[in-house]
Amino acid sequence: MAFTVAIDGPAASGKGTISRAVAAHFGFAHLDTGLLYRAVGRRTMDGVEPIEAARTLTREDLARDDLRTGPVGQAASRVASIPEVREALLDFQRAFSRRDGGAVLDGRDIGTVICPDAEVKIFVTASDAVRAERRYLELREAGHEVTLDETLADLKARDRRDEERAHAPMTAANDAVLLDTTEMSIDEAVARAVALVQEKQAG
Ligand SMILES: Nc1ncnc2c1ncn2[C@@H]1O[C@H](COP(=O)(O)OP(=O)(O)OP(=O)(O)O)[C@@H](O)[C@H]1O
Numbered sequence: 001m002a003f004t005v006a007i008d009g010p011a012a013s014g015k016g017t018i019s020r021a022v023a024a025h026f027g028f029a030h031l032d033t034g035l036l037y038r039a040v041g042r043r044t045m046d047g048v049e050p051i052e053a054a055r056t057l058t059r060e061d062l063a064r065d066d067l068r069t070g071p072v073g074q075a076a077s078r079v080a081s082i083p084e085v086r087e088a089l090l091d092f093q094r095a096f097s098r099r100d101g102g103a104v105l106d107g108r109d110i111g112t113v114i115c116p117d118a119e120v121k122i123f124v125t126a127s128d129a130v131r132a133e134r135r136y137l138e139l140r141e142a143g144h145e146v147t148l149d150e151t152l153a154d155l156k157a158r159d160r161r162d163e164e165r166a167h168a169p170m171t172a173a174n175d176a177v178l179l180d181t182t183e184m185s186i187d188e189a190v191a192r193a194v195a196l197v198q199e200k201q202a203g
């Protein structure tokens, strides 16, 4: 039986971490939809035209190990503002969301556009400073030479582009539960999300 959990929010708010943990807890499948846009953005850095890149995306494109960098994130948010790119990725995401056994999808437009009928919708936020600190630590640990200021500027530029685009902008669905993780540990944030799913399952 299908059961969809839609988790949206700005960059480095913790939605991917929460989504993976919720999926593992309930045995649901998980799709990081940002990876699709990152893979398209990465292809454009090699000169492929964005709409063509989205329409011909392969598993190999998604498996690249260089998708989680600042420049690829910026390229992703640029291609994400092109309606035809979003259209090319829509059917795959919708089909994933209705698979048997349950699915968690995280992104920017899951609760609003991809899965407006999701059983559970969560919009994860955290302050700019906390998100930048978390992403900075993550990038440094992965060996990237970035500063905290650069990381903050990168997040803000991406959030702004994602919020202001005309087509499927990043916004909380009217029926989403807001989860502000600024002062929460990962365990606390995950526990809250798991509880929201359990409440829905209990009816
Ligand atoms: N509540 C939390 N407390 C401390 N660190 C956290 C918390 N939630 C997530 N993190 C850490 O913050 C970083 C960003 O988290 P995550 O990748 O889940 O964010 P995201 O919203 O999916 O980001 P993006 O949209 O850019 O992919 C990770 O290093 C993660 O371990």
Ligand SMILES: Nc1ccn([C@@H]2O[C@H](COP(=O)(O)O)[C@@H](O)[C@H]2O)c(=O)n1
Pocket: 011, 012, 033, 034, 035, 037, 038, 073, 076, 077, 078, 080, 106, 107, 108, 109, 110, 158, 159, 162
């Ligand atoms: N549903 C989505 C998911 C992502 N995007 C765009 O991709 C960029 C990268 O996403 P991350 O989750 O990996 O940070 C993001 O900044 C968005 O521009 C999207 O538009 N819709």
